[in-house]
Amino acid sequence: MRIILPALFLAMIQAQTPPAPPAAPDPVTTLVERLDLEKYKATSKGLTQFGDRRQGTDRNRAAVDWIEAQLKSYGCPTDRIKYVYDPPPAGGGRGRPNTGLAVGGGRPRGDKIPTGVNTDPMKQPDEKLRALNMQPTTPGPREMVYCTKVGTTHPEEMYIVGGHMDGHGWGEAANDDGSGTALVMELARVFNAPDVKTERTIRFALWNNEETGSQGARAYIAQRQDLQGKENPPGSGKYPEPKWLGMIQHDIMLFDHGMPLPDGTMRKEQRAEADVNIEFQSNSKMAAESMKLAWVFEAANEKYATDYPAAVGPHMTNTDSGPFIDIIPAISLRENERGVQIGNGWDPQWHQPTDVYATYNDKDFRLGLNAAQTTLGAVAGLTGATLNK
Numbered sequence: 001m002r003i004i005l006p007a008l009f010l011a012m013i014q015a016q017t018p019p020a021p022p023a024a025p026d027p028v029t030t031l032v033e034r035l036d037l038e039k040y041k042a043t044s045k046g047l048t049q050f051g052d053r054r055q056g057t058d059r060n061r062a063a064v065d066w067i068e069a070q071l072k073s074y075g076c077p078t079d080r081i082k083y084v085y086d087p088p089p090a091g092g093g094r095g096r097p098n099t100g101l102a103v104g105g106g107r108p109r110g111d112k113i114p115t116g117v118n119t120d121p122m123k124q125p126d127e128k129l130r131a132l133n134m135q136p137t138t139p140g141p142r143e144m145v146y147c148t149k150v151g152t153t154h155p156e157e158m159y160i161v162g163g164h165m166d167g168h169g170w171g172e173a174a175n176d177d178g179s180g181t182a183l184v185m186e187l188a189r190v191f192n193a194p195d196v197k198t199e200r201t202i203r204f205a206l207w208n209n210e211e212t213g214s215q216g217a218r219a220y221i222a223q224r225q226d227l228q229g230k231e232n233p234p235g236s237g238k239y240p241e242p243k244w245l246g247m248i249q250h251d252i253m254l255f256d257h258g259m260p261l262p263d264g265t266m267r268k269e270q271r272a273e274a275d276v277n278i279e280f281q282s283n284s285k286m287a288a289e290s291m292k293l294a295w296v297f298e299a300a301n302e303k304y305a306t307d308y309p310a311a312v313g314p315h316m317t318n319t320d321s322g323p324f325i326d327i328i329p330a331i332s333l334r335e336n337e338r339g340v341q342i343g344n345g346w347d348p349q350w351h352q353p354t355d356v357y358a359t360y361n362d363k364d365f366r367l368g369l370n371a372a373q374t375t376l377g378a379v380a381g382l383t384g385a386t387l388n389k
């Protein structure tokens with residue numbers, strides 16, 4: 001009896017419980033599965049045909065045109081921001097006060113190797129690439145391109161998903177920031193497929209002039225901040241500048257080979273513990289809201305990224321999300337933390353002639369793809385993405 005009675009009782013309960021219907025597939029999973037390593041690599045490779053894409057050159061302008069043509073081909077309507085960049089005279093560097101801390105406020109540890117921007121053409125051994133990068137930058141008019149997926153029920157609110165398309169250093173700016181630019185373009189492709197709807201608007205922004213101090217992002221804020229949430233023309237249901245709900249920047253996504261070794265060299269392969277670094281800036285007006293947004297992305301990484309985890313840190317700095325930190329929730333995604341890790345030399349290709357497509361292998365590109373999966377999953381959730389049957 002001791003055995004039979006509970007067994008009978010269990011059988012009765014089971015008989016009363018109908019089997020659960022199969023769960024509807026998560027549409028976000030379907031969207032994330034539309035990202036693809038080979039497509040991500042192909043878009044990255046396409047960007048490297050324009051050399052280092054330095055701002056104020058013909059190769060930079062040609063890259064803006066090429067990016068715009070791709071975005072249009074994905075069905076994402078484009079627009080441009082126009083501004084003028086007149087750099088201050090060189091040599092007036094004030095330098096930072098020596099606090100012992102890295103840019104962004106973090107405390108560096110471990111072995112460090114020097115970093116900097118290469119300005120010597122002869123350090124580029126590939127003669128064809130050297131010739132492609134030869135035209136110098138000149139002051140004057142600049143343009144950057146963005147495209148927009150309009151929300152169905154809340155077209156008046158949007159998230160901005162960004163990366164910077166300019167680079168420097170006499171390479172191909174393949175990682176900094178071809179990798180982030182390609183990520184944003186791939187997300188534009190997936191979100192603008194004909195069967196995808198989002199409740200809220202998403203803007204895909206390819207900033208120019210990041211390397212000179214984010215003048216493209218600053219021009220965007222100066223020209224468009226006051227237009228937010230205004231219906232124009234009145235009664236049209238159109239919002240040329242939806243209210244900004246958050247800004248998510250992607251800047252240098254591929255290379256996490258760990259800290260420099262004591263002899264000043266680097267590991268040859270992506271480290272097994274590689275991660276996507278999601279940063280916000282604790283020293284900003286929107287710190288609490290930005291931190292909350294960062295953890296939404298961490299959760300999306302847990303759910304949707306196939307290979308590499310994410311880590312959240314409070315020292316976001318030196319990228320196009322910076323100009324937004326006191327206005328809206330703003331975060332960045334990177335291969336490493338910008339201040340204490342990249343600043344300590346964790347990426348020896350950074351702004352160097354070696355930042356070319358051929359430097360990276362599939363394990364490197366896969367880290368960028370995992371960042372794309374992270375942002376796609378998070379933004380799909382935040383904007384209420386669904387699939388038409």
Ligand SMILES: [Zn+2]
Pocket residue numbers: 164176177210251252
């Ligand atoms: Zn960058």
